Amino acid sequence: MxxxxxxxxxxxxxxxxxxxxxxxxxxxxxxxxxxxxxxxxxxxxxxxxxxxxxxxxxxxxxxxxxxxxxxxxxxxxxxxxxxxxxxxxxxxxxxxxxxxxxxxxxxxxxxxxxxxxxxxxxxxxxxxxxxxxxxxxxxxxxxxxxxxxxxxxxxxxxxxxxxxxxxxxxxxxxxxxxxxxxxxxxxxxxxxxxxxxxxxxxxxxxxxxxxxxxxxYWSPKFNPTKQPLEEIVDEIDQVVRESVEFHRISDVKVGSFLSSGVDSSYVASVLKPNKTFTVGFSDKNFSEIDNAKALSDELGIENVNEILSPDLCFDKLEDIQYMMDEPHSNPSIVPLYFLAELAKRDVTVVLSGEGADELFGGYAEYDTTNTMKKYKKLPTLIRKSLGVIAKRLPEVRGKNFLIKGGLSAEEWFIGQAKIFEEKEAQGILTNGYNNAPTVKEIVKPYYDQVKREDDVTKMQHLDLHLWLVDDILLKADKMSMAHSIELRVPFLDREVMKTAAKVPVKYRVNDLDTKFAFRLAAGRALPKESANRKKIGFPVPIRHWIREEKYYMKIKSHFESPQAAQFFDQQEIMTLLNSHYEGKKNNARKIWTIFMFLIWYKKYFN
Structure with missing residues (x-):
């Protein structure tokens, strides 16, 4: 590395x-x-x-x-x-x-x-x-x-x-x-x-x-087979174990990042390093330390962990955005920065669980609930009309259900994050920054490659090309290298992909779970509780932080700066900030996205 x-x-x-x-x-x-x-x-x-x-x-x-x-x-x-x-x-x-x-x-x-x-x-x-x-x-x-x-x-x-x-x-x-x-x-x-x-x-x-x-020179393509479930699970477990063996090759110490999720747990249980590494926050709803420690204890591995304070996080935001090269507002970048710093004290190489969701169908957005399946029995014309109407509504309960139930993946799914609706983004920007490719223009080339596939495969295909590369893997590389540590991702392997491509949709996402066949394979190495645990996704309590006066004032100073006036309608973005601070709305992700851009811009251009 x-x-x-x-x-x-x-x-x-x-x-x-x-x-x-x-x-x-x-x-x-x-x-x-x-x-x-x-x-x-x-x-x-x-x-x-x-x-x-x-x-x-x-x-x-x-x-x-x-x-x-x-x-x-x-x-x-x-x-x-x-x-x-x-x-x-x-x-x-x-x-x-x-x-x-x-x-x-x-x-x-x-x-x-x-x-x-x-x-x-x-x-x-x-x-x-x-x-x-x-x-x-x-x-x-x-x-x-x-x-x-x-x-x-x-x-x-x-x-x-x-x-x-x-x-x-x-x-x-x-x-x-x-x-x-x-x-x-x-x-x-x-x-x-x-x-x-x-x-x-x-x-x-x-x-x-x-x-x-x-x-x-290569394109991801899903080619499901008609193999029995047991055979598919055997193949997944075999190829994951083989990949982890390849990824452990090193002349320096190797450890493992460990959250409470099945992906990193599977890697750690197969690798069995001397140490696993976890960070979290004092609020237990935003910490995976207890679960990670419990699994490490069961595997006979030392879990090295650290609780992060908001002061520490805010102090490092400028360094984090500098290391990212471009503005990036996924809140999980912050704990990942400190996780890499923690691991560097003991090892030079770490294995992590990125990629399993995209390959094996792990995201909640891929799931179709029983309620949704019943709704989809209504005539297509009715559902589509309701979906079109719902897209025009403000954020109200049931809006996303009607959109997903009435429209194809191409019409609503853009990946694992959607912060501002396109019209809303247009409304807060000054004139010079609205001449940009539309969301549809960005996602269309990828959807065009999988026109005849089912919606789950379409969503996976889009995530493999956009979300995985420019969110998940970008932050993994930049935050690990910020601390001179090599991060390896054994699920993102040529042979693992060949196996994942063979898994039928019903064994990726079904009534029982997402990443269904993969979880069964992980169960060969993990306690049942760990294999079936729902994804938390590196939670960060930014919505609570922004409601504390100290951090509200920090963000406010950026929002009211001359730099912000160059890009944003300051009255609009201050309304977003104030309505969140006063507890009227949860605008945390929108505020954070603007805030991260302003921090990045100040670092690179001022």
């Missing part, structure tokens, strides 16, 4: 510029650094040592040094690939997983990405042909950003590494704000920095003679 940055283009004092860029991401790799500069090319690397601690520094080269590699991630099938490449005549000089990438590219070219089992973002520079090849893993576990500015291509693990380059233009992307207010995360491919883009998950990029070419 590391970080990289670099550029292709004529730059004065390129080595000094590259070193400054590398220092921006020293948190990603505090153990060592390395750089390559030649003609127009400059590749920089910061290392967090995990495998082959002595000789695993980068950049790495092939035998004749015609190719140069910088790489962030882990390749879990590197031993098998290494043996195949050695048999084909390639010479290895290290025992790292990284080196299989450079020899693999020599051997397989662009097809290399289809052979890798792991999480990765990497760059290979072809010195003879002056051509760059870059790729990002199939789920988007590791980040990759790029920008083409003033004759230079910039690329790296974090946007902040671009800031010192003399050709970088720092400018706010005014189209990013409105969608963010609805989705709570940076959902567009162009980031909040104008001209800076994300290389999408499961894509590779080539760059030569100033031309960028981007191609997709």
């Amino acid at each position: 590391c970080g990289f940055t670099g550029f292709i283009g004529e730059t004065k004092n390129s080595s000094a510029v590259l070193e400054t860029m590398m220092n921006q991401i020293i948190h990603r790799g505090p153990d060592s650094s390395g750089m390559f500069t030649e003609n127009k090319a400059a590749l920089g690397f910061r290392r967090l040592s995990i495998i082959d601690l002595e000789s695993g520094s980068q950049p790495l080269y092939n035998e004749d040094e015609s190719f140069v590699l910088i790489f962030n991630g882990e390749i879990y099938n590197f031993m098998q690939l290494r043996e195949e490449l050695i048999a084909n005549g390639h010479l290895f000089v290290t025992h790292t997983d990284s080196e299989v990438l450079i020899h693999g590219y020599e051997e397989f070219g662009e097809k290399l990405v289809e052979k890798i089992r792991g999480m990765f973002a990497f760059v290979i520079w072809d010195r003879k042909n002056e051509k760059m090849f870059a790729a990002r893993d199939m789920f988007g576990i590791k980040p990759f950003y790029y920008a083409q500015m003033n004759g230079t291509l910039l690329f790296g693990s974090e946007i902040k590494s671009f800031l010192p380059h003399p050709h970088f233009n720092k400018e706010l992307n005014e189209k990013a704000l409105k969608p963010y207010l609805t989705f709570q995360y940076p959902v567009l491919n162009e980031t909040f920095f104008k001209g800076v883009f994300k290389l999408p998950a499961a894509h590779f990029m080539t760059y030569k003679n100033g031309q960028i070419n981007i191609q997709r």
Whole structure:
């Protein structure tokens, strides 16, 4: 686990510029650094040592040094690939997983990405042909950003590494704000920095003679089989255990994040590390510590835990938003930041449970209750009419039921968060920030790929492309790397996905539970109570905090600032804040989303 940055283009004092860029991401790799500069090319690397601690520094080269590699991630099938490449005549000089990438590219070219089992973002520079090849893993576990500015291509693990380059233009992307207010995360491919883009998950990029070419190499597809339930459960349990074994490979200490949910519990029970790590808040409704400790005790594992105070959380909000690179308002980022800090005291690698919900159908939004099933027996025309009417209503009881019962997934589901309705977001923004892609324009390309699928599969497909990549995995990467710790996600594995794709919808979501077959598999390793426990989802008591005068005043100072006036109708956002503070409405998520943007903007632009 590391970080990289670099550029292709004529730059004065390129080595000094590259070193400054590398220092921006020293948190990603505090153990060592390395750089390559030649003609127009400059590749920089910061290392967090995990495998082959002595000789695993980068950049790495092939035998004749015609190719140069910088790489962030882990390749879990590197031993098998290494043996195949050695048999084909390639010479290895290290025992790292990284080196299989450079020899693999020599051997397989662009097809290399289809052979890798792991999480990765990497760059290979072809010195003879002056051509760059870059790729990002199939789920988007590791980040990759790029920008083409003033004759230079910039690329790296974090946007902040671009800031010192003399050709970088720092400018706010005014189209990013409105969608963010609805989705709570940076959902567009162009980031909040104008001209800076994300290389999408499961894509590779080539760059030569100033031309960028981007191609997709994999797409998630569900192909349910007619296997008996018991056989499916066997396969899930087998592939999860195998994946955890691959993900434990390390030359440093490995631990596990543990909440009260089935996903992280399953990982911890199979991994059986020496220590698990949990954080929570003093209010028991916002803490998973007791459940995590109980499971750890049962497994004979030490649970290291910490209760977080609101003062501590508010003091770190600026650092958190800085580390995220772009504004992000999922409240769970806050405890995740402190969880990574807690784990770093004891381990360098942690395993976590991200991805199981998207692959196996775990979110409550995927569920269809018995009441909903009865409602859906009404004529479609009646339900659709009521759904259309409900979408226009203010927030009243029963609104969501009528929408979900009357409209297709494409017409109401945008992922696991919806903060502001689109018209509401439009109403609080000043004129310059409403010229942005609509919510429908954002989700439509993904729904178009699964037109003939059932609604559950459609929702999973959308979440795999948007929510998982730009919310769940982005915060997991940025918050863990903020503390120089490697976070691994064994459910987001090529072979686990193959198994998940075979599970019929009725064994993903049914009358009994969400993630039905997966929970049965987890039950092979867990006590029944842990396997069936409902998802809490890293709860954070922001609605209570905002009703305390101290924190209300902090937020108010941002809402009344000149910076806020640039983006928002201050009267409207103060009405949101005051009605929440006075207990009239629960506007916590809306307030938090605005607040996080203002904190981020102040850090990067003021």
